């Protein structure tokens with residue numbers, strides 16, 4: 001799969017609403033069967049990008065290729081995509097089966113029926129084929145909307161927050177079922193969400209957007225462990241920044257001691273930098289290490305998230321096993337335990 005030609009390619013795509021930029025020179029590629037996800041704060045341009053790919057929003061500049069061909073010339077119905085938006089738009093006067101068969105008008109009646117029923121069965125809805133949308137629960141209606149978009153077997157499905165109206169349990173199950181189905185059918189997808197857990201559970205590749213720009217497009221592991229920018233570092237997972245100074249030999253000096261940066265450093269010796277510290281990068285010092293004061297403790301079950309302040313005022317977060325209870329005001333010793341050190345320039 002890594003060498004397959006891209007199914008979807010956006011190249012320096014820019015979009016605006018009434019002169020206000022919404023997507024800024026954005027490039028990304030999705031391979032056949034690849035599951036991608038766009039993550040970012042409200043208003044960062046995720047929906048606008050999805051609508052531009054679907055053909056509902058005309059970009060100002062840039063290119064969009066689908067299956068290697070220019071897609072910007074094509075109207076939505078000729079782009080060969082499936083989409084599910086937050087607003088389900090099921091036809092209230094059609095049965096579930098007819099809703100799902102709606103996009104299959106090119107197939108002969110018998111085949112259309114068979115495909116609609118087969119797709120409903122894949123989503124566990126075979127018993128509901130004769131019902132009308134208002135006779136279904138919200139979760140079942142969402143499954144019908146997915147079945148309708150999957151019935152024509154598109155090679156790419158665009159999904160804009162399709163699970164947001166469902167409760168957490170249902171949401172997780174539907175997401176996992178959809179993921180398994182897309183894998184089984186070899187269908188690629190681009191999912192918009194602002195839920196990190198959903199992005200990581202669903203996608204092979206996650207894109208983080210901020211103010212119309214795509215900051216990083218990478219597997220979840222890379223985003224967490226090798227964030228490209230401080231925004232990605234603090235948006236994906238929890239992270240704090242520790243002031244540091246570059247030493248010779250690819251090391252940095254911090255209040256927690258000297259740390260080695262694997263792969264070397266692009267900063268001159270002596271320059272001020274920041275080191276990313278995740279809550280799981282700190283361990284209790286067992287009588288050694290730097291002393292810190294506990295400011296707050298949030299119980300999380302197996303672990304507790306501690307907010308700690310060092311003597312120089314630096315605030316850090318640390319996840320410690322929760323069997324040892326600590327109160328605010330207590331003093332603990334901490335030592336860094338980083339698999340690799342991520343360094344950023346100092347705050348502007």
Ligand SMILES: Nc1ncnc2c1ncn2[C@@H]1O[C@H](COP(=O)(O)OP(=O)(O)OP(=O)(O)O)[C@@H](O)[C@H]1O
Nearest residue numbers: 017018022040041042043044045046047048049194
């Ligand atoms: N139809 C519109 N007319 C004018 N401005 C719009 C329109 N749609 C979106 N915008 C603006 O474009 C920017 C990007 O919006 P978009 O809906 O793409 O963001 P988003 O990341 O999907 O947000 P959310 O997570 O809240 O859905 C925002 O500043 C928004 O206010």
